[in-house]
Amino acid sequence: MSLVPPPIPETLQRVGPPRKKIYILWTEMANDDFIAWWLQTEFGSQMKRNIFDVKHQSECWDHFEQVAAAQDGTPKAHHTPQRLHFTQQAWMERLITFITASRLPFVLIEHPEFRALIEIARLAPSMPEIPSAFTVRRHLREIVEQRQYTLLRKLPQGAKLSIALDCWTSPFRQSFMAVTGYFLDQEWNYREILLGFEPLHGSHTGAYLSTVLLNLLEKYQVVHRVLTITTDNASNNGTLLGSLQEAVESLELPRHIPVIQIPCIAHVIQLSLKELLGQMDANPRNDREEMEWVEEGTRARQENRKIVVTLNKV
Numbered sequence: 001m002s003l004v005p006p007p008i009p010e011t012l013q014r015v016g017p018p019r020k021k022i023y024i025l026w027t028e029m030a031n032d033d034f035i036a037w038w039l040q041t042e043f044g045s046q047m048k049r050n051i052f053d054v055k056h057q058s059e060c061w062d063h064f065e066q067v068a069a070a071q072d073g074t075p076k077a078h079h080t081p082q083r084l085h086f087t088q089q090a091w092m093e094r095l096i097t098f099i100t101a102s103r104l105p106f107v108l109i110e111h112p113e114f115r116a117l118i119e120i121a122r123l124a125p126s127m128p129e130i131p132s133a134f135t136v137r138r139h140l141r142e143i144v145e146q147r148q149y150t151l152l153r154k155l156p157q158g159a160k161l162s163i164a165l166d167c168w169t170s171p172f173r174q175s176f177m178a179v180t181g182y183f184l185d186q187e188w189n190y191r192e193i194l195l196g197f198e199p200l201h202g203s204h205t206g207a208y209l210s211t212v213l214l215n216l217l218e219k220y221q222v223v224h225r226v227l228t229i230t231t232d233n234a235s236n237n238g239t240l241l242g243s244l245q246e247a248v249e250s251l252e253l254p255r256h257i258p259v260i261q262i263p264c265i266a267h268v269i270q271l272s273l274k275e276l277l278g279q280m281d282a283n284p285r286n287d288r289e290e291m292e293w294v295e296e297g298t299r300a301r302q303e304n305r306k307i308v309v310t311l312n313k314v
Contacts, residue, residue, distance in 0.1 A: 005071055006040035009033045015078055023067035026052045041073025151193045154185040160227035175200035206239020214247055224251055228260040232267040
């Protein structure tokens with residue numbers, strides 16, 4: 001039967017991994033308090049003697065500290081990070097290692113945000129704690145949602161907003177739908193907000209996309225405030241718009257204005273050019289590519305470039 005861990009005196013220091021601190025540090029100055037606590041632990045009560053106050057001859061112990069587990073008193077050796085001394089050369093080497101190991105561009109060093117990060121770290125009274133990737137991701141999500149709600153509060157009472165949808169697939173076959181909102185605030189300032197960057201799974205049917213969009217609009221309570229939706233000309237967007245219309249009509253709002261679908265002009269131009277270029281036939285006269293460097297051709301290209309530069313100035 002395991003013993004209940006005894007209370008840890010405030011005079012003893014906790015050490016260990018960040019945010020855990022699962023070990024109690026032994027030092028010569030805190031020997032009496034440490035041993036009095038440790039002898040009450042499950043491991044110490046079996047030893048019944050001080051095993052910490054010994055002299056280690058090996059130099060490797062210079063980088064370790066003697067600790068005991070806070071839960072049961074099991075003795076451990078805790079690695080002590082070697083204290084570094086700042087030199088400009090060491091600082092430069094650390095920067096180079098950080099950039100090359102992370103495969104980052106060298107211009108990062110000149111970025112204002114990187115320098116602002118260094119400046120705020122210098123203001124800390126002690127070495128700032130470096131958070132985990134999970135913690136940074138969670139804080140980023142909270143900050144984004146907070147700023148989204150703050151920006152949406154600028155939408156005037158009774159006013160409408162327009163949204164644009166853009167679906168795309170990454171090179172890793174991961175699909176997403178970006179939902180962007182646009183509106184004018186009380187002072188007629190143009191506002192733009194990314195309402196969501198939603199992952200998509202399975203077939204991208206109109207019914208499925210409308211479910212994703214409705215959940216997002218309901219989250220921000222703006223289902224009834226959508227005026228227009230800008231989409232491409234894919235057939236599934238017609239089903240999406242119909243589902244959104246039904247959801248808005250079910251609210252039975254007075255003076256309801258149907259949601260207007262606006263085709264994306266960029267997509268219309270792309271389809272038109274694709275159709276036009278498909279009607280054009282290219283019949284090259286030469287049998288092989290020209291591989292020789294012709295000086296006269298180079299001179300002609302330079303003349304044409306001068307003409308283009310002149311026209312751009314007009």
